[in-house]
Amino acid sequence: MDARTAPQPDSEAARLRRARRGDQAAFEALYHEHARAVHALAFRLTGNTAEAEDIVQETFLRMFGFLSGLRDDTPLRPWLKRVAANLAIDRLRRQHRSGTEAELALLADDSHASAADAVDAEALLRRLPPPARTVVWLHEMEGWSHEDLGRRFGRTASWSKSLLSRALTRLRQDLEFPGDASHDP
Protein backbone atom coordinates (compact mmCIF):
# COMPACT_ATOMS: atom_id res chain seq x y z
CA MET A 1 0.00 0.00 0.00
CA ASP A 2 1.19 3.52 -0.75
CA ALA A 3 2.62 5.12 2.39
CA ARG A 4 1.01 8.46 1.54
CA THR A 5 -2.47 6.97 1.37
CA ALA A 6 -2.15 4.41 4.14
CA PRO A 7 -4.23 5.66 7.06
CA GLN A 8 -2.94 5.54 10.61
CA PRO A 9 -4.26 2.44 12.38
CA ASP A 10 -6.41 4.52 14.73
CA SER A 11 -7.51 7.14 12.21
CA GLU A 12 -11.05 7.72 11.07
CA ALA A 13 -10.11 6.58 7.57
CA ALA A 14 -8.84 3.29 8.98
CA ARG A 15 -12.04 2.82 10.97
CA LEU A 16 -14.06 3.58 7.85
CA ARG A 17 -12.16 0.96 5.89
CA ARG A 18 -12.64 -1.61 8.64
CA ALA A 19 -16.33 -0.75 8.86
CA ARG A 20 -16.64 -1.28 5.12
CA ARG A 21 -15.32 -4.78 5.62
CA GLY A 22 -18.04 -5.38 8.23
CA ASP A 23 -15.99 -4.76 11.37
CA GLN A 24 -18.59 -4.22 14.09
CA ALA A 25 -16.14 -2.60 16.49
CA ALA A 26 -15.24 -0.03 13.84
CA PHE A 27 -18.92 0.80 13.36
CA GLU A 28 -19.33 1.31 17.06
CA ALA A 29 -16.20 3.44 17.29
CA LEU A 30 -17.44 5.71 14.49
CA TYR A 31 -20.78 6.04 16.21
CA HIS A 32 -19.28 6.97 19.57
CA GLU A 33 -16.94 9.43 17.90
CA HIS A 34 -19.68 11.42 16.17
CA ALA A 35 -23.04 10.60 17.71
CA ARG A 36 -22.91 13.28 20.37
CA ALA A 37 -22.35 16.08 17.84
CA VAL A 38 -25.03 14.73 15.52
CA HIS A 39 -27.46 14.38 18.40
CA ALA A 40 -26.76 17.92 19.59
CA LEU A 41 -27.45 19.32 16.13
CA ALA A 42 -30.62 17.29 15.74
CA PHE A 43 -31.82 18.45 19.14
CA ARG A 44 -31.09 22.11 18.34
CA LEU A 45 -33.03 21.88 15.10
CA THR A 46 -36.02 19.93 16.35
CA GLY A 47 -36.13 21.00 19.99
CA ASN A 48 -37.47 17.55 20.70
CA THR A 49 -35.62 14.65 22.33
CA ALA A 50 -37.51 11.84 20.61
CA GLU A 51 -37.20 13.43 17.19
CA ALA A 52 -33.51 14.08 17.75
CA GLU A 53 -32.95 10.41 18.60
CA ASP A 54 -34.86 9.32 15.51
CA ILE A 55 -32.71 11.60 13.37
CA VAL A 56 -29.48 10.27 14.90
CA GLN A 57 -30.58 6.71 14.23
CA GLU A 58 -31.56 7.46 10.65
CA THR A 59 -28.32 9.38 10.04
CA PHE A 60 -26.11 6.51 11.16
CA LEU A 61 -28.21 3.93 9.31
CA ARG A 62 -27.64 5.99 6.18
CA MET A 63 -23.95 6.13 6.92
CA PHE A 64 -23.80 2.35 7.33
CA GLY A 65 -25.69 1.92 4.10
CA PHE A 66 -23.46 4.35 2.25
CA LEU A 67 -20.06 3.28 3.57
CA SER A 68 -18.75 2.33 0.17
CA GLY A 69 -19.56 5.82 -1.14
CA LEU A 70 -17.82 7.70 1.68
CA ARG A 71 -14.35 8.97 0.94
CA ASP A 72 -11.51 8.07 3.25
CA ASP A 73 -9.75 11.38 2.84
CA THR A 74 -12.58 13.66 3.94
CA PRO A 75 -13.79 14.02 7.51
CA LEU A 76 -16.96 12.14 8.28
CA ARG A 77 -18.57 14.56 10.71
CA PRO A 78 -19.60 17.29 8.22
CA TRP A 79 -21.26 14.61 6.08
CA LEU A 80 -23.11 13.22 9.10
CA LYS A 81 -24.24 16.67 10.21
CA ARG A 82 -25.41 17.49 6.70
CA VAL A 83 -27.48 14.31 6.57
CA ALA A 84 -28.94 15.00 10.03
CA ALA A 85 -29.81 18.60 9.10
CA ASN A 86 -31.44 17.48 5.85
CA LEU A 87 -33.49 14.91 7.75
CA ALA A 88 -34.58 17.55 10.26
CA ILE A 89 -35.60 19.95 7.48
CA ASP A 90 -37.49 17.21 5.65
CA ARG A 91 -39.40 16.46 8.85
CA LEU A 92 -40.14 20.15 9.29
CA ARG A 93 -41.40 20.44 5.75
CA ARG A 94 -43.76 17.53 6.33
CA GLN A 95 -45.00 18.95 9.62
CA HIS A 96 -45.20 22.66 8.75
CA ARG A 97 -46.75 23.27 5.40
CA SER A 98 -47.66 26.88 6.15
CA GLY A 99 -46.55 29.68 3.85
CA THR A 100 -43.88 32.29 4.32
CA GLU A 101 -46.30 34.86 5.69
CA ALA A 102 -47.55 32.50 8.38
CA GLU A 103 -43.97 31.70 9.41
CA LEU A 104 -43.04 35.36 9.63
CA ALA A 105 -46.25 36.17 11.49
CA LEU A 106 -45.31 33.58 14.10
CA LEU A 107 -42.16 35.59 14.75
CA ALA A 108 -44.15 38.77 15.30
CA ASP A 109 -46.47 37.40 17.97
CA ASP A 110 -46.85 39.24 21.25
CA SER A 111 -45.52 36.56 23.54
CA HIS A 112 -42.03 37.35 24.68
CA ALA A 113 -39.53 35.52 26.73
CA SER A 114 -39.57 35.97 30.42
CA ALA A 115 -36.54 37.33 32.23
CA ALA A 116 -35.72 33.80 33.31
CA ASP A 117 -35.85 32.55 29.70
CA ALA A 118 -33.55 35.32 28.55
CA VAL A 119 -30.77 33.88 30.66
CA ASP A 120 -31.20 30.58 28.88
CA ALA A 121 -30.42 31.05 25.19
CA GLU A 122 -31.57 27.50 24.59
CA ALA A 123 -35.03 28.36 25.85
CA LEU A 124 -35.06 31.42 23.60
CA LEU A 125 -34.07 29.34 20.64
CA ARG A 126 -36.84 26.84 21.37
CA ARG A 127 -39.36 29.67 21.47
CA LEU A 128 -38.70 30.42 17.81
CA PRO A 129 -40.99 28.74 15.25
CA PRO A 130 -39.25 25.54 14.04
CA PRO A 131 -38.34 26.79 10.53
CA ALA A 132 -36.89 30.02 11.99
CA ARG A 133 -34.98 28.07 14.63
CA THR A 134 -33.54 25.77 11.95
CA VAL A 135 -32.52 28.64 9.70
CA VAL A 136 -30.90 30.52 12.61
CA TRP A 137 -28.92 27.54 13.79
CA LEU A 138 -27.81 26.25 10.39
CA HIS A 139 -26.83 29.71 9.14
CA GLU A 140 -25.24 31.08 12.28
CA MET A 141 -23.65 27.95 13.71
CA GLU A 142 -23.19 25.51 10.85
CA GLY A 143 -22.38 27.99 8.10
CA TRP A 144 -25.13 27.10 5.65
CA SER A 145 -25.68 29.67 2.92
CA HIS A 146 -29.07 31.22 2.24
CA GLU A 147 -29.03 29.51 -1.15
CA ASP A 148 -28.59 26.10 0.50
CA LEU A 149 -31.26 26.84 3.09
CA GLY A 150 -33.74 28.13 0.53
CA ARG A 151 -33.13 25.13 -1.73
CA ARG A 152 -33.50 22.60 1.06
CA PHE A 153 -36.71 24.17 2.31
CA GLY A 154 -38.05 24.35 -1.24
CA ARG A 155 -38.00 28.15 -1.04
CA THR A 156 -35.68 30.93 -2.17
CA ALA A 157 -32.56 32.47 -0.74
CA SER A 158 -34.50 35.66 -0.03
CA TRP A 159 -37.03 33.66 2.00
CA SER A 160 -34.14 32.37 4.12
CA LYS A 161 -32.66 35.88 4.49
CA SER A 162 -35.97 37.34 5.53
CA LEU A 163 -36.69 34.58 8.06
CA LEU A 164 -33.19 34.81 9.54
CA SER A 165 -33.35 38.57 9.83
CA ARG A 166 -36.67 38.50 11.67
CA ALA A 167 -35.63 35.61 13.88
CA LEU A 168 -32.40 37.35 14.92
CA THR A 169 -34.32 40.54 15.64
CA ARG A 170 -36.67 38.57 17.82
CA LEU A 171 -33.80 36.85 19.62
CA ARG A 172 -32.05 40.18 20.24
CA GLN A 173 -35.19 41.75 21.60
CA ASP A 174 -35.80 38.83 23.93
CA LEU A 175 -32.23 38.92 25.13
CA GLU A 176 -32.20 42.69 25.68
CA PHE A 177 -35.77 43.31 26.83
CA PRO A 178 -37.14 40.10 28.27
CA GLY A 179 -40.87 40.23 29.03
CA ASP A 180 -41.29 43.55 27.23
CA ALA A 181 -43.87 43.56 24.43
CA SER A 182 -43.55 47.26 23.68
CA HIS A 183 -40.56 46.84 21.35
CA ASP A 184 -42.41 44.93 18.64
CA PRO A 185 -41.77 46.34 15.17
Next chain:
Amino acid sequence: MTREPIQARLAALPEPELPPALWPRLHLARVRQRERRKRVVAGGLAMLAVVALPLVYTRLAPAPVPAPAVLATAPRAPLHEEPLRSVDRALQHAYERGASEQELQWLWQRRETLAEHGTAAAPPQPIEI
Protein backbone atom coordinates in the same frame (compact mmCIF):
# COMPACT_ATOMS: atom_id res chain seq x y z
CA MET B 1 -27.05 43.74 20.70
CA THR B 2 -25.01 42.71 17.66
CA ARG B 3 -24.98 39.35 15.90
CA GLU B 4 -21.76 38.27 17.63
CA PRO B 5 -23.25 38.06 21.11
CA ILE B 6 -26.11 35.95 19.76
CA GLN B 7 -23.66 33.64 18.02
CA ALA B 8 -21.57 33.54 21.17
CA ARG B 9 -24.63 32.70 23.26
CA LEU B 10 -25.65 29.95 20.87
CA ALA B 11 -22.12 28.57 20.69
CA ALA B 12 -21.91 28.49 24.46
CA LEU B 13 -24.95 26.26 24.76
CA PRO B 14 -24.02 22.99 26.41
CA GLU B 15 -24.28 19.87 24.25
CA PRO B 16 -27.17 17.71 25.34
CA GLU B 17 -26.22 14.32 26.74
CA LEU B 18 -26.30 11.47 24.27
CA PRO B 19 -28.85 8.91 25.49
CA PRO B 20 -26.94 5.70 26.30
CA ALA B 21 -29.79 3.58 24.95
CA LEU B 22 -29.34 5.03 21.48
CA TRP B 23 -26.48 2.73 20.44
CA PRO B 24 -28.31 -0.54 21.31
CA ARG B 25 -31.35 0.84 19.49
CA LEU B 26 -29.27 1.75 16.45
CA HIS B 27 -27.47 -1.60 16.52
CA LEU B 28 -30.80 -3.43 16.53
CA ALA B 29 -32.13 -1.25 13.71
CA ARG B 30 -28.98 -1.96 11.72
CA VAL B 31 -29.28 -5.72 12.22
CA ARG B 32 -32.87 -5.51 11.00
CA GLN B 33 -31.82 -3.35 8.06
CA ARG B 34 -29.19 -5.91 7.04
CA GLU B 35 -31.64 -8.79 7.36
CA ARG B 36 -34.15 -6.87 5.26
CA ARG B 37 -31.51 -6.22 2.62
CA LYS B 38 -30.46 -9.87 2.62
CA ARG B 39 -34.09 -10.87 2.09
CA VAL B 40 -34.45 -8.36 -0.72
CA VAL B 41 -31.22 -9.57 -2.36
CA ALA B 42 -32.20 -13.23 -1.93
CA GLY B 43 -35.65 -12.51 -3.35
CA GLY B 44 -34.11 -10.66 -6.27
CA LEU B 45 -31.68 -13.49 -6.98
CA ALA B 46 -34.48 -16.05 -6.77
CA MET B 47 -36.56 -14.00 -9.16
CA LEU B 48 -33.59 -13.63 -11.49
CA ALA B 49 -32.98 -17.38 -11.36
CA VAL B 50 -36.61 -18.11 -12.20
CA VAL B 51 -36.47 -15.71 -15.13
CA ALA B 52 -33.02 -16.78 -16.34
CA LEU B 53 -33.31 -20.55 -15.85
CA PRO B 54 -35.29 -21.31 -19.01
CA LEU B 55 -32.91 -19.11 -20.97
CA VAL B 56 -29.82 -20.81 -19.53
CA TYR B 57 -31.37 -24.26 -20.00
CA THR B 58 -32.11 -23.67 -23.65
CA ARG B 59 -28.56 -22.42 -24.19
CA LEU B 60 -26.85 -25.22 -22.27
CA ALA B 61 -28.98 -28.18 -23.38
CA PRO B 62 -27.43 -29.94 -26.39
CA ALA B 63 -29.29 -29.26 -29.57
CA PRO B 64 -30.88 -32.36 -31.09
CA VAL B 65 -28.23 -33.88 -33.31
CA PRO B 66 -29.54 -34.61 -36.80
CA ALA B 67 -29.18 -38.21 -37.88
CA PRO B 68 -26.01 -38.76 -39.82
CA ALA B 69 -26.57 -38.44 -43.50
CA VAL B 70 -25.21 -41.92 -44.10
CA LEU B 71 -27.76 -43.47 -41.77
CA ALA B 72 -30.57 -41.29 -42.96
CA THR B 73 -30.10 -42.19 -46.58
CA ALA B 74 -28.96 -45.83 -46.27
CA PRO B 75 -31.51 -48.26 -47.74
CA ARG B 76 -33.15 -50.23 -45.03
CA ALA B 77 -33.49 -53.94 -45.29
CA PRO B 78 -37.09 -54.93 -46.13
CA LEU B 79 -38.96 -55.98 -43.06
CA HIS B 80 -40.26 -59.02 -44.82
CA GLU B 81 -36.85 -60.35 -45.84
CA GLU B 82 -36.48 -62.83 -42.99
CA PRO B 83 -39.96 -64.42 -43.33
CA LEU B 84 -39.38 -64.73 -47.04
CA ARG B 85 -36.14 -66.60 -46.53
CA SER B 86 -37.83 -68.79 -44.00
CA VAL B 87 -40.56 -69.65 -46.51
CA ASP B 88 -37.91 -70.34 -49.15
CA ARG B 89 -36.17 -72.72 -46.78
CA ALA B 90 -39.49 -74.37 -45.97
CA LEU B 91 -40.23 -74.80 -49.70
CA GLN B 92 -36.80 -76.31 -50.33
CA HIS B 93 -37.26 -78.68 -47.44
CA ALA B 94 -40.78 -79.53 -48.60
CA TYR B 95 -39.50 -80.50 -52.11
CA GLU B 96 -36.69 -82.56 -50.55
CA ARG B 97 -39.01 -84.56 -48.39
CA GLY B 98 -41.64 -84.92 -51.10
CA ALA B 99 -44.34 -82.88 -49.45
CA SER B 100 -47.93 -82.96 -50.70
CA GLU B 101 -49.10 -80.70 -53.49
CA GLN B 102 -51.42 -78.97 -51.08
CA GLU B 103 -48.56 -78.08 -48.72
CA LEU B 104 -46.37 -76.87 -51.58
CA GLN B 105 -49.21 -74.77 -52.93
CA TRP B 106 -49.74 -73.20 -49.54
CA LEU B 107 -46.03 -72.39 -49.19
CA TRP B 108 -45.93 -70.81 -52.68
CA GLN B 109 -49.03 -68.82 -51.87
CA ARG B 110 -47.42 -67.72 -48.63
CA ARG B 111 -44.24 -66.67 -50.47
CA GLU B 112 -46.19 -64.64 -53.03
CA THR B 113 -48.09 -62.88 -50.30
CA LEU B 114 -44.89 -62.06 -48.41
CA ALA B 115 -43.19 -60.85 -51.57
CA GLU B 116 -46.11 -58.57 -52.27
CA HIS B 117 -47.03 -57.26 -48.79
CA GLY B 118 -44.08 -58.00 -46.55
CA THR B 119 -45.53 -58.72 -43.10
CA ALA B 120 -49.05 -59.43 -44.26
CA ALA B 121 -50.90 -62.00 -42.32
CA ALA B 122 -50.33 -65.50 -43.39
CA PRO B 123 -53.14 -67.24 -45.24
CA PRO B 124 -54.94 -69.94 -43.33
CA GLN B 125 -52.79 -72.98 -42.66
CA PRO B 126 -53.69 -76.03 -44.87
CA ILE B 127 -55.34 -78.77 -42.98
CA GLU B 128 -53.85 -82.18 -43.31
CA ILE B 129 -56.57 -84.64 -44.38
